[in-house]
Amino acid sequence: MSTDIDQAGLAARITGFVDAVVTPIAPTMARGAGPSPKRIVEAAGEAGLAGILTPPAFGGAGASHSDFIEFIEAVARADASCAVILDVHLSVGTEPLLVFGNNDQKSRYLRRLAAGEWLAAFALTEAAGGSDAVALRTRAVRDGDSYLLDGAKAFITGAGDADLYIVMARTGDGPHGVSAFLVEAAWPGVTTGMPLSKMGLHGSWTGELVLDGVRVPAANRLGDEGMGFTVAMSALDSGRVGISAQAVGIAQGALDAAVEASRRRGEGGSATDMPALADMEVRTSAARQLTRYAAALVDAGERVTLDAAIAKLYSTDTCVAVAQSAVDLCAPESGADDHSAAVRFRDAKACQIYEGTNQIQRVVIARHLLRD
Ligand code: COS
Numbered sequence: 001m002s003t004d005i006d007q008a009g010l011a012a013r014i015t016g017f018v019d020a021v022v023t024p025i026a027p028t029m030a031r032g033a034g035p036s037p038k039r040i041v042e043a044a045g046e047a048g049l050a051g052i053l054t055p056p057a058f059g060g061a062g063a064s065h066s067d068f069i070e071f072i073e074a075v076a077r078a079d080a081s082c083a084v085i086l087d088v089h090l091s092v093g094t095e096p097l098l099v100f101g102n103n104d105q106k107s108r109y110l111r112r113l114a115a116g117e118w119l120a121a122f123a124l125t126e127a128a129g130g131s132d133a134v135a136l137r138t139r140a141v142r143d144g145d146s147y148l149l150d151g152a153k154a155f156i157t158g159a160g161d162a163d164l165y166i167v168m169a170r171t172g173d174g175p176h177g178v179s180a181f182l183v184e185a186a187w188p189g190v191t192t193g194m195p196l197s198k199m200g201l202h203g204s205w206t207g208e209l210v211l212d213g214v215r216v217p218a219a220n221r222l223g224d225e226g227m228g229f230t231v232a233m234s235a236l237d238s239g240r241v242g243i244s245a246q247a248v249g250i251a252q253g254a255l256d257a258a259v260e261a262s263r264r265r266g267e268g269g270s271a272t273d274m275p276a277l278a279d280m281e282v283r284t285s286a287a288r289q290l291t292r293y294a295a296a297l298v299d300a301g302e303r304v305t306l307d308a309a310i311a312k313l314y315s316t317d318t319c320v321a322v323a324q325s326a327v328d329l330c331a332p333e334s335g336a337d338d339h340s341a342a343v344r345f346r347d348a349k350a351c352q353i354y355e356g357t358n359q360i361q362r363v364v365i366a367r368h369l370l371r372d
Contacts, residue, residue, distance in 0.1 A: 005063055011070075017047040018074050026079035029203030030343040037085040037161045037205055038119045044086055045116015052090055053098060058110035065238065065298040069245035069291055076249025077256070080347035081203030083246045084354075088157040089113070092239040092355070093120025096166050096180065096231050100223040105182060109164060121162035122239075123153040123183075123209050124232050131360050133168075133232065138211060140169035140179055147171075147221070149181065149189075149214040155354070159207035160192040166235075167211065168228045178228035182220040189214035200346030236356060237304050240312040243355045244291040247315035250351065251284040254319070254326035254344040261330040273329055280322045287315035306368045313361040316351040323348040 021043045028034040035043075044050040052068050054060020061067075068090065076083035094113050097105060097120075112118040129135035138151025149169050156165070163185050171179040183190060189212040195205040223231050258280060262273040290311040297304045326341040327334045334341040352358045 005061065005067075007067075010061065010063060010067060013047050013049060014071050014074050017044065017049055018078050021047070022075055022078040022082045025082075025203075026340075027338065029079050029081040030338060030347075032202030034081070034203045037089075037158050037203075038163075040082050040085045041089050041119050042116040044089075045114070049086075050089065050116035051094070051110070051114020053095060054110055054114040055098075058106055059114040060110070061114075065241065065295040066292065069241060069295045072242050072245040073249040073252070073288070073291075076246040077253040078249075079203070080246060080250050080253075080344065080351075081201050083249055084157060084201060084204045084243075084350075087239075087242040087246055088122060089120050091242040092122035092235045093158070093162075093164075093166065095238060096122075096222060096235045097182070099234065100180070100227070100231050101182075104219065105222065109182065113164070118163035119158055119161055121156055121158035121165045121209075122235065123156050123159075123165045123167045124236075125153060125155050127152070127154040131357055134175045134178075134229065136168060136170060136178065138167070138169040140171050140181060140216070142171070142218070143215075145218050147179075147181065147216045147218060149183065149211040149216055151211050153209040153211075155196070155206055156192075156209050157204060157206055157354070159209050160195055160205050165190075165209060166222065166231075167209075168232050169211075171225050171228075175229040176226045178232070179225050180222040180228040180231040181216050182222055183211070183214060183216055187214055187216070199349060200343070201350050233305075237308045238298050239355050240308040240361075241291060241294045241298060241304065243351055244287070244294065244308070244311040244315040247312075247319040247348070247351045248284060248288045248291055250344050250348050251280070251287060251315070251319040251322040254323040254341055254348075255280045255284055257334075257339075257341045257344070258326040258329040261333075276325050276329060280325050283318045284322055287311070287318040290314050305364060309356075309361040309364040312355065313358050313365070316348070316358060319348040319351055320345075 051060030056062045140147040165183045191210045193208040195207045294307040294311040323345040330341040
């Protein structure tokens with residue numbers, strides 16, 4: 001946790017935001033009928049939480065990653081769609097600008113993002129390449145003081161509502177031929193399709209971003225030419241810690257529902273539910289500790305590739321298992337589409353897929369073991 005910020009004040013702001021904004025809209029978010037992602041980030045901005053990692057000099061809270069994961073877990077416990085909207089905005093949407101942006105880029109964009117006036121998104125994945133990020137085909141061709149971007153990105157969180165996209169595009173061959181760009185949604189040639197109809201996380205928009213001859217000033221290249229893959233991978237390293245926190249929150253929310261159902265069945269809880277409840281608590285608690293450890297490493301400035309992969313893999317597998325047990329323990333009511341355990345079960349599955357599938361996390365972990 002950051003030592004020079006008011007921790008009690010931050011914790012109170014987080015609780016206030018969850019109670020006043022997130023909990024009341026959770027049922028409508030689950031139906032995909034809630035406020036748009038931008039409205040969620042706007043509300044976070046009003047609570048001083050849309051730039052939690054951004055330094056106060058740029059209008060943010062100046063908090064640490066350890067604070068950030070507590071925020072994401074608390075939001076996800078109430079509603080997973082709001083959590084992923086905020087996580088992507090704060091983490092992969094804003095953090096690359098904090099780490100790789102120059103002063104001009106920071107002063108042009110950070111304040112609006114931290115105030116919640118603008119929603120940020122991260123555009124790496126393409127339909128053809130999927131998990132093989134190096135295979136991306138979107139091209140950026142230098143033309144005087146700018147680049148012309150052409151291509152299409154897929155499965156982009158916030159597409160259609162975001163104001164600023166961090167776009168990875170090819171300026172050469174291989175992983176060192178990728179560059180990162182700050183692309184404003186309002187620029188000519190930027191279009192988005194309809195949001196995908198997903199299994200869960202209905203309140204979070206996911207869709208395509210099409211770039212058709214988009215003229216991007218060279219001043220909007222994030223980092224040096226050829227550094228884009230490093231920008232993307234390091235953003236994902238820390239982003240995966242946020243997704244891990246989201247998974248812990250979903251697991252905790254599912255556990256809350258199961259405990260409540262068990263209490264209703266018998267005074268002090270039903271004895272037959274006890275082993276399942278205990279297992280759910282153990283896994284959720286272990287996932288939380290892995291997430292906190294990875295966040296502390298980010299705060300210490302350590303490379304977190306391995307520990308983020310471990311936390312993301314374990315926590316997201318945990319939230320699926322815990323949510324599934326919650327569906328069992330809350331039956332038969334949990335058979336209803338809108339029961340909180342059913343909603344969490346559907347939401348949990350997506351966490352195993354985005355910000356690097358869990359198969360990719362296993363590749364990252366195993367490669368570490370096999371490296372000389
Ligand atoms: N941080 C910094 N640099 C990294 C890195 C990281 N976490 N991971 C890889 N790199 C560097 C490597 O060091 C290598 O550089 P050198 O050639 O100088 O050694 C370069 O990037 C290429 O790495 P690598 O050879 O490992 O690339 P691969 O194509 O074999 O695999 C994986 C990379 C699979 C790890 C990558 O494609 C990946 O993470 N894919 C999933 C993408 C993802 O998460 N998508 C979700 C998008 S957001 S919803």
